[in-house]
Amino acid sequence: MTTQNLLTLEGVHTHIGAYHILHGVDLAVPKGQLTMLLGRNGAGKTTTLRTIMGLWHASQGRVRFGDKDITAMHTPQIAELGIAYVPENMGIFSDLTVKENMLLAARGAKNAAQIDDTRLKWIFRLFPAVEKFWNHPAGKLSGGQKQMLAVSRAIVEPRELLLIDEPSKGLAPVMINNMIDAFGELKRSGVTILLVEQNINFAQRLGDNVAVMDNGRVVHSGSMAAFSADAQLQQSLLGLAL
Numbered sequence: 001m002t003t004q005n006l007l008t009l010e011g012v013h014t015h016i017g018a019y020h021i022l023h024g025v026d027l028a029v030p031k032g033q034l035t036m037l038l039g040r041n042g043a044g045k046t047t048t049l050r051t052i053m054g055l056w057h058a059s060q061g062r063v064r065f066g067d068k069d070i071t072a073m074h075t076p077q078i079a080e081l082g083i084a085y086v087p088e089n090m091g092i093f094s095d096l097t098v099k100e101n102m103l104l105a106a107r108g109a110k111n112a113a114q115i116d117d118t119r120l121k122w123i124f125r126l127f128p129a130v131e132k133f134w135n136h137p138a139g140k141l142s143g144g145q146k147q148m149l150a151v152s153r154a155i156v157e158p159r160e161l162l163l164i165d166e167p168s169k170g171l172a173p174v175m176i177n178n179m180i181d182a183f184g185e186l187k188r189s190g191v192t193i194l195l196v197e198q199n200i201n202f203a204q205r206l207g208d209n210v211a212v213m214d215n216g217r218v219v220h221s222g223s224m225a226a227f228s229a230d231a232q233l234q235q236s237l238l239g240l241a242l
């Protein structure tokens with residue numbers, strides 16, 4: 001049995017203004033698995049997520065979600081198909097409460113009672129801080145708690161694919177462990193995840209697959225197990241000290 005790919009990029013080029021940023025990205029994200037997108041600073045990871053989400057448009061190549069060609073679609077249409085994006089800056093409204101932030105992310109809900117109760121309880125269990133600070137301004141949360149809120153917003157409605165940009169950035173080790181547990185559970189719930197990560201330890205503990213970018217291209221892809229076992233490959237692709 002072959003694994004089905006939920007998302008595929010074929011030869012994707014992206015220009016931002018006059019700058020040619022992505023130079024033919026080929027990437028496959030298998031359904032129901034967690035794929036780690038690694039690479040040095042400036043390699044094109046964030047630009048890849050933004051291109052998938054339609055925030056930048058590919059000037060060449062194809063982005064496919066399931067059997068749909070989403071290359072030229074606009075962001076709201078792409079979100080409607082079941083893709084959620086947690087950007088690096090998290091997109092949280094600091095002046096609004098945690099609850100209000102969650103309500104804004106739940107398209108159908110006008111008040112908290114309309115957010116699916118089972119789902120909300122599940123989110124509270126994954127991220128207790130969201131429940132604890134429910135009526136507090138989101139701006140008061142710590143960096144890690146804001147990350148948790150940002151991911152909670154992305155899953156307040158059922159999604160097929162989550163695109164998450166560096167959720168572990170600036171987190172203390174204990175928070176990283178909580179995050180790993182939560183993503184593990186998300187994965188078990190059947191969601192497909194494409195996650196950008198700099199923390200190689202985080203990446204190895206959570207990833208099923210890995211794609212490494214350099215200079216606007218994917219230069220390596222395969223199983224995380226094989227990548228983890230190959231220190232020389234990690235060194236050459238990421239410049240990690242052995």
Ligand SMILES: Nc1ncnc2c1ncn2[C@@H]1O[C@H](COP(=O)(O)OP(=O)(O)OP(=O)(O)O)[C@@H](O)[C@H]1O
Binds near residue numbers: 045046
């Ligand atoms: N709005 C923009 N205008 C011009 N150039 C940009 C813009 N956004 C990104 N770039 C350039 O595109 C390249 C890729 O950036 P990108 O943010 O995708 O990298 P990244 O892999 O996410 O890096 P990091 O690990 O630092 O987040 C970089 O050289 C960056 O300077």
Ligand SMILES: [Mg+2]
Binds near residue numbers: 045046047088165
């Ligand atoms: Mg980035």
